[in-house]
Amino acid sequence: MEFATIAPVLRAVAMSAAAGEALDPLAIATELGRNPDAVAEDLRWLDAAGLIHLGDKEQGHVPLLLHAGHQYLAVRGNVGDDVLFYLPAVIDDxxxxxxxxxxxxxxxxxxxxxxxxxxxxxxxxxxxxxxxxxxxxxxxxxxxxxxxxxxxxxxxxxxxxxxxxxxxxxxxxxxxxxxxxxxxxxxxxxxxxxxxxxxxxxxxxxxxxxxxxxxxxxxxxxxxxxxxxxxxxxxxxxxxxxxxxxxWFRPFGGVSPTGHYRRGDVGG
Structure with a gap:
């Protein structure tokens, strides 16, 4: 994702988050002069990368700019996808x-x-x-x-x-x-x-x-x-x-007992 393309969308999310206002993708697209579908895709990408959290219905669709989002802006997107998408849902840094x-x-x-x-x-x-x-x-x-x-x-x-x-x-x-x-x-x-x-x-x-x-x-x-x-x-x-x-090698629930995983009480 090109930083020059994604950064204005990320900053628009930051403004909505700071104001406590619901996210309006159509308004963002209009302001940026971009296709609404493209902006919607950018928002999904930012959310998947753990840079923002798209507000849900219970929160009035107010988004959050996460700590990683601030960092991403600070380094002008100079971070590889291998890092960006490594456990983005649980590691906000x-x-x-x-x-x-x-x-x-x-x-x-x-x-x-x-x-x-x-x-x-x-x-x-x-x-x-x-x-x-x-x-x-x-x-x-x-x-x-x-x-x-x-x-x-x-x-x-x-x-x-x-x-x-x-x-x-x-x-x-x-x-x-x-x-x-x-x-x-x-x-x-x-x-x-x-x-x-x-x-x-x-x-x-x-x-x-x-x-x-x-x-x-x-x-x-x-x-x-x-x-x-x-x-x-x-x-x-x-x-x-x-x-x-x-x-130790007994698979947790939902994990297929193949490879190094073992059934029962087989010893090491």
Whole structure:
């Protein structure tokens, strides 16, 4: 999308949002001297890219100019579609999206090289919650590499993790992305407030997953804690997934049990 074409439409949305007025695509098209259908398509593109939120009926069709929209205008559209359309529904910050895409590439490349050199466990030990590190073997480490590849593909399609193992990998992606944002702050590429906002937005990944229960694993002292947690009445009432090691690759509901996903209680 050409910035010179889309920017006036984005600014018109910003004016409607600031005034708390309903969006009028026809008025925008008339003011800009453009075809109404073309403007409508631009609005859909801006919404899909997570730069604006088109107001719904309950909100009186008053739009929102999102933080990413402000950033897009500030950099004059100088951002690739691979970043722009990376989890736009849950990550309202272009720096955070860029850091996550970079993290996914970095981790996949590192893991691939480790597998090739017979050192998959070296990366896997860093990935998994400390309480489970001693239970890792080469086979489970390779399964985690496959889960890493699967997760990066799913996130690229704006889909949630398919199993607990993929959510564990996601925690590492957030760690890498956060470290990259810190490095950009230190180097002066980002202001402190920009880096902080981006790091806060990284947690939008858990919005995609619909919970952050996976973080509980990183607080456990030993694998048996996962079994105890599963018997906790509160956990059962909240519908928390089985967090035992043997269930890490069990597909979540709606995910086809193919590839690295397993049925039942098959061990690692």
């Amino acid at each position: 272009l720096h955070a999206r860029a850091a996550l895409t970079s993290a996914a590439t970095e981790l996949t490349d590192e893991f691939r090289e480790a597998v090739t050199n017979g050192q998959a466990t070296s990366v896997a030990h860093r990935l998994v919650p400390p309480a489970f590190a001693h239970a890792l073997d080469e086979s489970l480490a390779i399964d985690l590499f496959v889960a890493t590849v699967a997760l990066t593909c799913r996130l690229g399609l704006q889909e949630a993790a398919g199993c607990l193992a993929e959510e564990i990998v996601a925690v590492e992606l957030l760690t890498i992305a956060s470290a990259e944002l810190d490095a950009h702050e230190v180097s002066g590429l980002l202001r402190a407030d920009e880096a902080e906002h981006a790091k806060d937005e990284l947690r939008g990944l858990f919005e995609l997953f619909e919970d952050d229960d996976v973080l509980d694993l990183f607080e456990m002292s030993e694998p048996a804690d996962a079994a105890l947690a599963g018997h906790d009445p509160v956990s059962q009432q909240m519908g928390k997934v089985d967090q035992r090691l043997e269930a």
